[in-house]
Amino acid sequence: MRYEWQPSTKLIPISAGVYRFITKTSSGEETIYVGKAKNLRNRLTSYFQDPSNLHERTASMVKTATEVKWTVTQTEIEALQLEFAWIKSYNPRFNIRFRDDKSYPYLSISMQNEIPRVHSTRTKRKDGARYFGPYPNPRDVRDAIELLLRVFPVRSCSDSILAQHQRAKRPCLLGHIGRCLAPCVDNSGIAEHKIVARDLETFLGGSAKQAMATLVSKMNDASAAERFEEAARIRDQINAVEEILKKSLVSIEQDLSADFIGVASSGLDAVVVVMQVREGRLVGENRLLVDAIDAVSDQELLVNFIMRNYTGPEAMSAICVGIQLDELSKIEKVLKNLRNSAVTIQCPVRGEKQRVAKLAQMNAEAGLIHHQQKMLSNLASRSEALAELAAALKLNAAPLRIECVDVSHLQGTDRVAAVVVFEDGMPARSEYRSYVLEHPGDDLAGISEVISRRIHRYAENGNRYPTNLLVIDGGPFQARAAAEVLKANGIEIPVIGLAKRLEEVWWPGGATPLMLPRSSKALYLLQQIRDETHRRAITHHRLRRSKRSTKSILDDIPGVGPKKRNMLLKQFGGVTGLRAAGIRDLELIDGIQGPLAARIYRELHLDASKPD
Structure with missing residues (x-):
């Protein structure tokens, strides 16, 4: 099928560049899709095939378009940067969109309100509030709020309950037991309440050290001034903070701060997971579903996601990914130009970072399975x-x-x-x-x-x-x-x-x-x-x-089970060390008696060429 506006194949350059599909509207023209390609001719001609071979959304996009324009670039870096600029400028309706998975609850702090509130919600809005999570279990959010209110007594009631107690000039039960500063009763306490809410936001954002240092300083000041009841109360708050830190989902190096991104896809289904680690604590996990017009690779999705979310100066500058990317240095260079600061993107292969990156990847794969099963x-x-x-x-x-x-x-x-x-x-x-x-x-x-x-x-x-x-x-x-x-x-x-x-x-x-x-x-x-x-x-x-790679010659010796095998290998440093040991040396190991020691020695020396 050939469209009236379809350009001749000979006119499309074979160099790298960025292209736009455009449609005519009553008010002018609208860019409906932006993409980049190493070879513009190969990429664009793939759209002009039998519509039945295209995904429904791809075919719809091509059918909606009335023109295609392209811009040739000298390098792939220029193409990547121009593609991002056009997507940001035109907001094309057919481009990949990352949308929140609403299946899991978040912990929200409504910092935009005069009297901020901490509560659980399944809806993440752009309303000025701070969101942390999502959490896999609603009970996790309730438990977290209960613990946090012992340290940061911020209001957790709804706006209607707040208004009710403001009219009655009487605090609720949480105000009576010290789990809320009761700003509904004392207007002069609203400023202090806002400060405590800001401290809670900072703590959840990953600055646990700062929160602990502040509490320790307050406790020492109260103790020095002989305000012992206040000092005891702050001591209890410090204990509560330590309990919260112990409940961190992942044990990570204390000074590690980075965003760990995992991607999993199958056909047109894809999930992106971002695990936010600050000062060694997992402070949040964002799970996003992907809307695409065509099947793309995990690498393409990952590049697209990074370019959409890490160009602002407030975005995390350390990124770890769970799959190999061919364009790491190019992406780093583009991001550095856009945000005027260095960005590090790694695909760690060992150590703590590799472990957390693998965890993010596993969460993405689990999220994909969950989404697919929910669809079915x-x-x-x-x-x-x-x-x-x-x-x-x-x-x-x-x-x-x-x-x-x-x-x-x-x-x-x-x-x-x-x-x-x-x-x-x-x-x-x-x-x-x-x-x-x-x-x-x-x-x-x-x-x-x-x-x-x-x-x-x-x-x-x-x-x-x-x-x-x-x-x-x-x-x-x-x-x-x-x-x-x-x-x-x-x-x-x-x-x-x-x-x-x-x-x-x-x-x-x-x-x-x-x-x-x-x-x-x-x-x-x-x-x-x-x-x-x-x-x-x-x-x-x-x-x-x-199992085959960890099999040992000891597994074939009667009387030697997993426990004795591990004891022998640990004591002698492997089968080579065991072969160098005598029967008396073997008898020194707990549970290895004379006949068994002799049997082990005999089996090990029947064929000294056997592999470990």
Whole structure:
């Protein structure tokens, strides 16, 4: 399909640059999408293909546009900087948008109010309040507020309750027990209340040292002035602060302050997690869902997010990411030019930073799974997906039980397989199975073995639903391997393969794939089943590989269990040191008696060339 406004391919330069899709409006023109490319010709021509091959939002964007303009840049740094400037200037409606995940509660301090309030909320607004979190459990927020009010007695009541007590000139219970300064009663205390609220904001922002130093100084001053009751009260506040610090979610180096960013995506679903660490404390975690018009890589999402959120002078200058970025130095240079101060972006490979960056990445992956499962939990959406899938695959009825198979190995070693089952469009985890493959071979042989070992299940049909569809993680040849085993055993179950790169649906041995629309609920369901199977298979494979890499020759000696093995290895520094020890040396270890010591010595010297 060719659009009237579509430029000739020959006119589009092959150099790096930034482009804008534009539409005509009654008031002039509107920029609806901004992007950058290393090769403008390759990137722009990808939009002018059959709309059925594009994601629905991408096709809608191209259909809405009436013109495309581009600007050539000399370097990729210039392109990155110009793209950010245009996005900030035009705010295009089709560009990637990061929106808050409203599933988790925040702790909010309404600093914009004359009498600030601390409370829990699930809605993060741009109203001048400070938000901390989100927290995985509402109880965590309530517990945090309860502890904080012992140190920072800020009001926590609603505006209506505040007005009620202002009229009555009588404090509430929290005011009576010292958990609130009761500014509703004493107007002269409003200024002091605001100072305490500011101290609370500073404390939650990560300046725990400053809060502790202030409290210790006040306690010493009160004690020196012989105000012992006041000194005792401040001492209790110091103890409460220490208790809060002990409840920090992560134990981190004391002086570490940085933002740790994790990204996880699957198709058009993506989640970004930012863990904010200040002075060794995890003071907040922001979880954002991504709206995109096309599938982009995790690296592209991460660059986009950093460029959107770290250009202001108030943004954190130390950033750690959980995945490798090819353009770190270029991004640092652009950010430095935009904010007039240095920014450090790292992908740590060891130490404390690596541990927290890995934690951020794990949280992003968990957030993606949570989001996908929440999408699937909607009954109407699941029913629609199953109906779409039945229509697309020409099945007689909706596939109420779908099984998916994936094989995992590393160059033929530690070969395992996983089977995941979805019933009514939801995971049936009690039906999941993992297999250690017994026969050598490639992926096709592994798939054949798994299906052969499950033949009796298909023949007996003792499940809640019969298996209506078998999905294989792979292409036409993988699907054919499964179909041939079923056919040889006289079992009729529809089989398809789902190839990950282009999300193509393949028939067994087919030459042409079925391309489901990128916005299809049926494709979304197949992706979730395939990804869940892949996760289970790769996790099983890594576990097997880890066990093999840590196996010791001591494991094969009768009478030596894990406890004795660890004691021996620790005492002698490894198998090499053990081989150098005599029987008397072995007998000095607790629990190693004469016969066992002799057996260990004999086994270790049967073949001194055995690996550790």
